[in-house]
Amino acid sequence: MTSAAPTKDNGKRPWQFVIRLLAKLGLSGRTLVIAAPTLWLLVFFLIPFAVVCKIALSEAVIARPPYLPLLEWTDDGRMIVTLNFANFQFLAEDTLYIAAYLSSLKIAFFSTLYALIIAYPMAYFIARSRENIRNILLMLVILPFWTSFLLRVYAWIGFLKGNGVINNFLMSTGIISDPLPMLHSEFAVYVGIVYTYLPFMILPLYTNLVKLDGAMLEAAADLGARPMTTFFTVTLPLSIPGIIAGSMLVFIPAVGEFVIPALLGGPDTLMIGRVLWDEFFSNRDWPVASAVAIAMLVVMVLPIMFLRNAQPTSESV
Amino acid sequence: MDSEQPIAADTKPWRNPNATPFVRIKNVTKKFGDVTAVDNVSLDIFKGELFCLLGGSGSGKSTLLRMLAGFEEMTSGTIEIDGQDMANVPPYKRPVNMMFQSYALFPHMNVAANIAYGLKRDGIGRAEINDRIEELLKLVKLTGYEKRKPDQLSGGQRQRIALARALARQPKLLLLDEPLGALDKKLREETQFELVNIQETLGVTFIVVTHDQEEAMSLATRIGVMDEGTIAQIGEPRDIYEYPNSRFVADFVGSVNMFEGQVIEDEHDHLRIRSSELGGDIYVGHGVACAPGQTLWFALRPEKIQLQRQKPNTEENFTKGTVDDVIYLGDISTYRITLDSGKSVHVTKPNIARYDEENISWDETVYLVWSSDAGAVLTS
Numbered sequence A: 001m002t003s004a005a006p007t008k009d010n011g012k013r014p015w016q017f018v019i020r021l022l023a024k025l026g027l028s029g030r031t032l033v034i035a036a037p038t039l040w041l042l043v044f045f046l047i048p049f050a051v052v053c054k055i056a057l058s059e060a061v062i063a064r065p066p067y068l069p070l071l072e073w074t075d076d077g078r079m080i081v082t083l084n085f086a087n088f089q090f091l092a093e094d095t096l097y098i099a100a101y102l103s104s105l106k107i108a109f110f111s112t113l114y115a116l117i118i119a120y121p122m123a124y125f126i127a128r129s130r131e132n133i134r135n136i137l138l139m140l141v142i143l144p145f146w147t148s149f150l151l152r153v154y155a156w157i158g159f160l161k162g163n164g165v166i167n168n169f170l171m172s173t174g175i176i177s178d179p180l181p182m183l184h185s186e187f188a189v190y191v192g193i194v195y196t197y198l199p200f201m202i203l204p205l206y207t208n209l210v211k212l213d214g215a216m217l218e219a220a221a222d223l224g225a226r227p228m229t230t231f232f233t234v235t236l237p238l239s240i241p242g243i244i245a246g247s248m249l250v251f252i253p254a255v256g257e258f259v260i261p262a263l264l265g266g267p268d269t270l271m272i273g274r275v276l277w278d279e280f281f282s283n284r285d286w287p288v289a290s291a292v293a294i295a296m297l298v299v300m301v302l303p304i305m306f307l308r309n310a311q312p313t314s315e316s317v
Numbered sequence B: 001m002d003s004e005q006p007i008a009a010d011t012k013p014w015r016n017p018n019a020t021p022f023v024r025i026k027n028v029t030k031k032f033g034d035v036t037a038v039d040n041v042s043l044d045i046f047k048g049e050l051f052c053l054l055g056g057s058g059s060g061k062s063t064l065l066r067m068l069a070g071f072e073e074m075t076s077g078t079i080e081i082d083g084q085d086m087a088n089v090p091p092y093k094r095p096v097n098m099m100f101q102s103y104a105l106f107p108h109m110n111v112a113a114n115i116a117y118g119l120k121r122d123g124i125g126r127a128e129i130n131d132r133i134e135e136l137l138k139l140v141k142l143t144g145y146e147k148r149k150p151d152q153l154s155g156g157q158r159q160r161i162a163l164a165r166a167l168a169r170q171p172k173l174l175l176l177d178e179p180l181g182a183l184d185k186k187l188r189e190e191t192q193f194e195l196v197n198i199q200e201t202l203g204v205t206f207i208v209v210t211h212d213q214e215e216a217m218s219l220a221t222r223i224g225v226m227d228e229g230t231i232a233q234i235g236e237p238r239d240i241y242e243y244p245n246s247r248f249v250a251d252f253v254g255s256v257n258m259f260e261g262q263v264i265e266d267e268h269d270h271l272r273i274r275s276s277e278l279g280g281d282i283y284v285g286h287g288v289a290c291a292p293g294q295t296l297w298f299a300l301r302p303e304k305i306q307l308q309r310q311k312p313n314t315e316e317n318f319t320k321g322t323v324d325d326v327i328y329l330g331d332i333s334t335y336r337i338t339l340d341s342g343k344s345v346h347v348t349k350p351n352i353a354r355y356d357e358e359n360i361s362w363d364e365t366v367y368l369v370w371s372s373d374a375g376a377v378l379t380s
Helices: A004-011 A016-024 A029-056 A086-093 A095-130 A131-146 A148-158 A164-174 A186-210 A214-222 A227-236 A240-253 A259-266 A272-281 A286-315 B059-069 B111-121 B126-139 B155-167 B185-202 B212-217 B237-242 B249-252
Strands: A071-072 A079-081 B023-032 B035-045 B049-057 B076-081 B094-098 B172-179 B203-212 B222-227 B230-235 B257-266 B271-275 B280-284 B295-300 B306-308 B318-328 B334-338 B344-352 B365-369 B376-378
Touching: A016 A029, A029 A286, A071 A131, A086 A095, A086 A286, A095 A131, A095 A186, A131 A186, A131 A259, A148 A164, A148 A186, A148 A259, A148 B295, A186 A240, A186 A259, A186 B094, A214 A227, A214 B094, A227 A240, A227 B155, A240 A286, A259 A272, A272 B203, B023 B059, B035 B059, B035 B230, B049 B059, B059 B094, B059 B111, B059 B172, B059 B203, B059 B257, B094 B155, B111 B155, B126 B155, B126 B344, B155 B172, B155 B185, B172 B249, B185 B212, B203 B212, B203 B271, B212 B344, B222 B237, B222 B249, B230 B237, B249 B376, B257 B280
Parallel strands: B049 B203, B049 B222, B094 B172, B172 B203
Antiparallel strands: A071 A079, B023 B035, B023 B076, B222 B230, B257 B271, B257 B295, B271 B280, B295 B376, B306 B365, B318 B334, B318 B365, B334 B344
16 A cells, blocks of 8 residues: 555655655644744744843943843853843833823824724715725725825825915915914824824725625614614624724824824824834934833733723624 | 414405505505516505515515515505505604514624614613513513523524514514524424414514415415516415416416316306317316417316326316326325326325325326316416
């Protein structure tokens, strides 16, 4: 049997010997498929993260690299581990960082809220459109992605600046006499974030709303609910998984956003992404910058964990 | 299939020409673009009836039901419910509730909240709502299921909760779209009797849409058979089955053997039809409005035919054929017989004895015999 099988297998499946070889090492095809993304995460996420943790616990020096090692070997064969928690202490003591975190969370929260308010009717409209129109509308939502994110943020400068499109239009129609100071303000940051992340809110909402059974809405109407009541008692509760997914996709990148506040924000727009950039490139204080990054991660992981726990109950819906 | 339940004559208001209909559908037409889904339908339904709209897919039965509920607007015509014109009355203001084919239970609400949904919209107090929920759950035999979510219920339980929810607001008219369609055969049989019981207890008028003729026969006080957007025939189950008015109805409700033939004798008390398909003459013991030489159809149900080995002594109402196939179904056996003309005929015979040595079997030549009032003469 073993003597006949190889010739037969070689003709049909030349890769068979690879599989057999791997099986001898205790690796099945399934293990390999799971191993690929695991390795990717390990190499490109977990190891860099460990490096960042290490730097966050070291001491800053003016050198290259600009921090001291954690482990040191003395001549008499002892290993000295220096863990420097001063960076985290510094974050807690300096009000700048706490203010920046709070400001980032606030901007991210309200951006998410505005995006939700704008995206929900859009997603609802697309989901309720005829099938052949739906794809065109979805295409229009995705279309901006064909242009670089950076270019689109720059384009907003052209709209919002003192002699930009909006001010010129309003002044030419005589509605205002002096240009509105829109650029370099928190308002501009909101516009930028909501505009940029709107598709990330629309798409999960659409996917959820398109699955909504029309009979549900008819049943509500049949039981005496007016359209508004139907929306708040049936449509909205059933779309909670979509709202959570969309909000996470907007909120998380918005907290750490750097480009939009840097280009559109004013000097008083405090966001943690900018603080991080300054710490790293202007101050060259890598340990504090790393500590800022880790603290930001913790700040963001908490709401995600909260939402993940909230999800199963709403999905059983 | 005995539909003759002990119903008093006054519970058959459709037999009384002076009775006022509860639901009045007049010349209703519905077009979707170029397609006419419902074509000039007029129909009167009386209080306390359990009316079945029976038809295949695309016959317009569901569209008619949805127009009664207010989910579709009529292209033309009027619908009156309890004397009130339903034109421009939105679904949430109609004295009508519907039980959906998919049940459409709200998955994010438990059983109690589902049943309470309509009551809350009507602004009924908490205590009264709770009483009503308890009462309805008792009615559908699901007491104690208040806290369950729809996905924790079986198909049959969901069906009953949907019924309870639809009955909660005490509608004057309950519309049921394929109410038993999603249940398996055994459960369907149990449930249809319960449905009839509930309907009789509450006295609510039911309009049921179904494609299942057996379901329609067992539920309905009257059946409206629909075909291509029109009503082909309205009648009590027995009328529809025994006295179909067209080949479509005869064929759609139950199975039937259809013979085409020409009138050769047309008297006021009888009719003689010559059918080459049958290979003999048909004598019908009652007069039919037709002309000599006219082509018409004779519809004969499989259970109305008797099989025998000897040639009968009559001149007509029999034919000869060869048994092609015998299908044993337990309660009955179905025989497929090929006549000399090549036409295939179905005959059913109840299996009275557990074992019958004399049973007619494959390849035998048999005579098919029926009485003079066994079949229906159809002119269309």
